[in-house]
Amino acid sequence: MKRNHPDDLTREPLVYRLRAFVCKPANLLLVFFLCVLVVLSLFPMVTMLSNMFTIHLGTEKKITRLPTGSWTLIHFQNLFKGNEWSRVNFWDPLRNSFIVAFGAGLLGIAIGGTVAWFVTRSDLKCKKFISSVFVFPYMMPAWTLALFWTNMFQNSRVGGGNIGMVESIFGICMPEWFVYGLFPMVVVIGLHYSPFAYLLIGGILKNMDATLEESATILKANRATIIRRVTIPIVMPAILSTFLLIFSSGFSSYTVPVFLGSAVKCYTLSTKMRALIQAGYQGQGYIIAFISILLGCIILGINQWFTGKRKSFTTVTGKSGQVSLVKLGRANWPITIVLIVFILFVAIMPLISFALESVIRQPGNYSLSNMTLHFWIGTEDSAYETGMIAGILLNTTMWNALGRQVLLALTVALIVGTSGMLIGYACVRRRGSKLARLVESLAFFPYLMPAMAFGTIYLAVATGDQFKFLYGTFGLLVIVASVKFLPFASRSGVNSMLQIAPEIEEAAIIFGVPWRKRMTRILFPIQKSSILSGYLLPVISVMREVALFTLLVPYARYLLTTMLFSFNETGYAQYGSAVTLLIILIIMLINAITNKLTGASFDKGIGG
Amino acid sequence: MPEIILENVTKKFEKFVAVDNLCLHIADRGFVTLLGPSGCGKTTTLRMIAGLETPTSGRILIDGKPVFDSKKGVNVPPNKRDIGFLFQNYALWPHMTVYENIAFGLEMLKWDKAKIRKRVDELLALLKIEQFEKRYPSELSGGQQQRVAIARTLAPSPKVLFMDEPLSNLDAKLRQEMRAELKRLHSDTNSTFVYVTHDQLEAMTLSTQVCLMNTGLLQQYAPPLTIYNAPANLFVAEFVGNPTMNFIPARVVSADSCVVTLDVLGKRAVFSAQAPVTGLSQEAVLGVRPEFLPLTDDGPIEGRVYSTLPTGMETTLRVACGGAMLTSVVFGSVDYPVDTPVRLSMTGSRLVLFDKASGKSVGVGSVEMA
Numbered sequence: 001m002k003r004n005h006p007d008d009l010t011r012e013p014l015v016y017r018l019r020a021f022v023c024k025p026a027n028l029l030l031v032f033f034l035c036v037l038v039v040l041s042l043f044p045m046v047t048m049l050s051n052m053f054t055i056h057l058g059t060e061k062k063i064t065r066l067p068t069g070s071w072t073l074i075h076f077q078n079l080f081k082g083n084e085w086s087r088v089n090f091w092d093p094l095r096n097s098f099i100v101a102f103g104a105g106l107l108g109i110a111i112g113g114t115v116a117w118f119v120t121r122s123d124l125k126c127k128k129f130i131s132s133v134f135v136f137p138y139m140m141p142a143w144t145l146a147l148f149w150t151n152m153f154q155n156s157r158v159g160g161g162n163i164g165m166v167e168s169i170f171g172i173c174m175p176e177w178f179v180y181g182l183f184p185m186v187v188v189i190g191l192h193y194s195p196f197a198y199l200l201i202g203g204i205l206k207n208m209d210a211t212l213e214e215s216a217t218i219l220k221a222n223r224a225t226i227i228r229r230v231t232i233p234i235v236m237p238a239i240l241s242t243f244l245l246i247f248s249s250g251f252s253s254y255t256v257p258v259f260l261g262s263a264v265k266c267y268t269l270s271t272k273m274r275a276l277i278q279a280g281y282q283g284q285g286y287i288i289a290f291i292s293i294l295l296g297c298i299i300l301g302i303n304q305w306f307t308g309k310r311k312s313f314t315t316v317t318g319k320s321g322q323v324s325l326v327k328l329g330r331a332n333w334p335i336t337i338v339l340i341v342f343i344l345f346v347a348i349m350p351l352i353s354f355a356l357e358s359v360i361r362q363p364g365n366y367s368l369s370n371m372t373l374h375f376w377i378g379t380e381d382s383a384y385e386t387g388m389i390a391g392i393l394l395n396t397t398m399w400n401a402l403g404r405q406v407l408l409a410l411t412v413a414l415i416v417g418t419s420g421m422l423i424g425y426a427c428v429r430r431r432g433s434k435l436a437r438l439v440e441s442l443a444f445f446p447y448l449m450p451a452m453a454f455g456t457i458y459l460a461v462a463t464g465d466q467f468k469f470l471y472g473t474f475g476l477l478v479i480v481a482s483v484k485f486l487p488f489a490s491r492s493g494v495n496s497m498l499q500i501a502p503e504i505e506e507a508a509i510i511f512g513v514p515w516r517k518r519m520t521r522i523l524f525p526i527q528k529s530s531i532l533s534g535y536l537l538p539v540i541s542v543m544r545e546v547a548l549f550t551l552l553v554p555y556a557r558y559l560l561t562t563m564l565f566s567f568n569e570t571g572y573a574q575y576g577s578a579v580t581l582l583i584i585l586i587i588m589l590i591n592a593i594t595n596k597l598t599g600a601s602f603d604k605g606i607g608g
Numbered sequence: 609m610p611e612i613i614l615e616n617v618t619k620k621f622e623k624f625v626a627v628d629n630l631c632l633h634i635a636d637r638g639f640v641t642l643l644g645p646s647g648c649g650k651t652t653t654l655r656m657i658a659g660l661e662t663p664t665s666g667r668i669l670i671d672g673k674p675v676f677d678s679k680k681g682v683n684v685p686p687n688k689r690d691i692g693f694l695f696q697n698y699a700l701w702p703h704m705t706v707y708e709n710i711a712f713g714l715e716m717l718k719w720d721k722a723k724i725r726k727r728v729d730e731l732l733a734l735l736k737i738e739q740f741e742k743r744y745p746s747e748l749s750g751g752q753q754q755r756v757a758i759a760r761t762l763a764p765s766p767k768v769l770f771m772d773e774p775l776s777n778l779d780a781k782l783r784q785e786m787r788a789e790l791k792r793l794h795s796d797t798n799s800t801f802v803y804v805t806h807d808q809l810e811a812m813t814l815s816t817q818v819c820l821m822n823t824g825l826l827q828q829y830a831p832p833l834t835i836y837n838a839p840a841n842l843f844v845a846e847f848v849g850n851p852t853m854n855f856i857p858a859r860v861v862s863a864d865s866c867v868v869t870l871d872v873l874g875k876r877a878v879f880s881a882q883a884p885v886t887g888l889s890q891e892a893v894l895g896v897r898p899e900f901l902p903l904t905d906d907g908p909i910e911g912r913v914y915s916t917l918p919t920g921m922e923t924t925l926r927v928a929c930g931g932a933m934l935t936s937v938v939f940g941s942v943d944y945p946v947d948t949p950v951r952l953s954m955t956g957s958r959l960v961l962f963d964k965a966s967g968k969s970v971g972v973g974s975v976e977m978a
Contacts, residue, residue: 503699512687
């Protein structure tokens with residue numbers, strides 16, 4: 001019962017502490033991932049930062065007469081000076097990005113929130129159908145809606161002069177602002193992310209404790225007061241955080257502005273970033289990338305501050321079964337029909353449009369005589385006569401690109417899925433330690449970087465001297481995609497491991513089960529489905545990614561998605577539509593497999 | 609069967625000291641409970657003995673063999689310590705049936721199939737869960753899961769059994785039942801049990817020795833009745849016993865070896881200790897268990913009934929005496945109207961005198977009040 005410290009309280013020697021540290025697999029994993037992540041995400045960042053301040057080869061070297069690599073502030077001066085060049089290349093795109101992000105956020109919330117309210121809080125008909133089809137646009141790549149938009153509304157008076165469906169069927173020529181530029185960007189991005197808002201807001205509305213509203217009823221508040229004073233304040237944090245997430249996605253969106261802006265020279269920061277870098281203004285491009293990253297960090301910070309502060313609002317209890325649904329009465333069927341028509345238009349119509357566009361010879365002419373399967377199954381010979389390339393199903397370039405993309409997707413999935421799970425395991429086991437915190441935030445770091453900026457960073461690395469051998473290789477794409485898609489995998493790894501009480505593993509440790517066996521016989525089987533989806537999600541992400549790869553592929557037709565964009569740039573709209581349809585089908589197939597294997601589904605838990 | 613010795617064991621998490629320089633000797637075949645409020649370091653202590661947590665410094669011996677020694681770099685992994693561990697949430701593997709859960713540890717010991725079958729059957733019978741053999745944990749009630757967890761822990765016949773609040777997830781009735789079963793199991797299996805709980809009643813009824821801890825420090829290590837009757841300090845006295853002991857402020861008038869004259873509740877009282885009193889300053893606290901403060905017609909302490917809490921077998925009375933609020937327990941069911949004037953007296957020879965400043969017990973004895 002000695003209570004005094006012996007004065008010579010000798011701590012164990014360093015060697016023993018080191019030995020104790022090393023014999024825990026979680027520690028070894030953390031050290032391993034720390035090294036890997038520092039090299040793969042911090043180092044490129046530093047490289048990019050230094051590139052912002054150095055002279056590059058080419059024109060600027062000639063103008064400044066300084067040796068390559070010497071220190072300079074010229075990029076900053078150029079970009080921010082306030083003259084015409086800087087307005088066109090920085091201030092206008094910056095303003096456009098803000099408008100698009102802000103508008104898309106508002107629109108996404110408005111549409112998603114409305115649908116969410118109808119599905120969770122009213123006696124709307126056909127809830128199941130609406131709920132499952134409405135999430136379609138979110139699953140599809142963002143650019144599909146953009147492509148669909150141009151397919152529909154392009155006309156003889158604007159842009160390239162191709163005739164779209166609306167003009168060809170109804171003879172209506174939409175004005176240019178409607179077809180290209182900021183307005184359609186807002187609409188398309190807003191529509192794309194509205195299912196996301198629907199899922200988040202709907203989740204809260206559905207799980208909100210009914211007693212919160214009931215107690216207001218008992219205190220004699222009427223329906224409108226309850227919505228204003230109780231429901232909305234409770235959902236508000238979710239709405240704001242959804243808005244911020246859509247805002248940051250919209251801000252960094254690359255594909256949509258390419259489709260809807262290039263024709264009228266309407267640039268956002270992401271499209272400008274690429275244009276600048278390709279035109280030899282690397283320094284300025286990297287500065288824009290850095291600004292995007294900074295903005296991503298700020299938005300995430302605001303979001304965390306916000307949700308952290310008000311977390312207690314989303315208190316969810318299990319007793320929400322008796323929510324009294326609002327009776328829509330006679331308005332029920334009309335509202336249902338309007339919603340269904342709307343959803344069919346944004347979710348099903350694009351597929352039909354792509355199928356149609358890919359079989360017509362002369363754009364804008366939808367008569368049977370103008371239809372051909374050439375773009376799908378035309379041979380090289382017949383292609384030569386018409387001045388085109390072979391149909392995509394008989395085209396070796398296409399198959400090679402598809403093969404590479406699938407191989408890339410599988411490789412990345414294997415790396416990301418495994419790493420995510422191991423990081424999750426290690427961070428949860430050593431939760432609270434500085435090392436675990438560091439690894440967890442390093443793994444999450446790439447999330448803050450817009451894909452385009454991330455690709456830019458790696459371009460900076462691969463064009464540097466030490467890593468030249470990486471430039472234009474498949475390996476570089478694997479590395480970039482693995483790091484970029486790691487955040488979600490490690491988050492879900494952490495979450496799934498948090499669900500397993502540590503005792504589950506300790507009970508096995510006491511029986512002397514070795515680490516490998518504990519993982520394969522106890523931890524994996526318990527979290528089978530979430531681990532499996534950790535492997536499958538990166539597949540979908542890689543299959544639809546463009547912005548990340550566009551600067552890094554050795555040539556445009558290297559991957560299917562980058563090839564699609566080159567079709568668009570060179571005017572082969574039919575091939576573009578065909579390839580898009582193909583990509584959507586592949587993604588839907590993967591999603592179906594995921595559902596079958598894991599039982600996880602996008603809209604689970606909200607539908608009626 | 610082994611004894612367990614802890615020497616100067618300290619555990620720090622970053623700067624926070626969870627267990628501070630703990631020395632403990634757990635006798636062979638003992639049933640020791642680590643008792644204390646949450647966050648006092650009792651679970652950490654148990655996990656360190658089991659090898660699930662590495663102490664920052666100190667030495668731990670099981671059966672005379674060091675399993676941890678910070679100075680020599682010894683750290684035997686849990687599976688080599690020959691122990692069993694029963695977790696609070698049972699930690700049954702949800703993807704294995706009851707049979708597989710129990711058999712898993714034996715498979716790891718490379719037993720042959722027939723032998724495993726025999727041992728599992730034995731345990732299923734011992735814990736009366738034969739009919740659940742093929743079920744999964746989620747298909748069992750809390751009490752049944754508890755039995756499966758015990759069976760799994762006992763399967764490899766560990767020499768020492770560690771239990772971390774194993775009954776806290778059960779309802780009151782089942783807990784009562786399992787307590788009896790655990791005590792029986794202790795004598796049947798002939799092993800050393802180390803048991804963590806925050807429930808003082810559980811500690812009192814089950815154990816041969818209670819180790820009471822607070823904020824990482826050992827408060828008292830003694831048999832349950834010693835803890836109850838002669839608490840080492842105010843913390844122990846307050847933690848053990850329900851209703852809580854009365855702490856009456858007292859001023860020391862004079863002290864002479866075994867006899868201390870006190871000023872209590874405005875009256876003169878003479879405290880006669882069983883042994884000479886040392887370490888007492890001017891201010892003291894007189895600790896009186898509610899059962900030593902009965903209602904008597906001619907008691908020296910006057911008060912009014914504040915509230916009455918009858919349970920059927922006994923009645924707890926809260927009595928306001930001047931500025932102090934005293935608790936008394938009387939046998940049987942009596943219901944006093946609020947504000948009834950009553951008189952109390954101090955009886956028995958197990959009243960405890962504490963020094964107010966140090967909080968330490970300075971003597972146990974009886975009180976004569978004028």
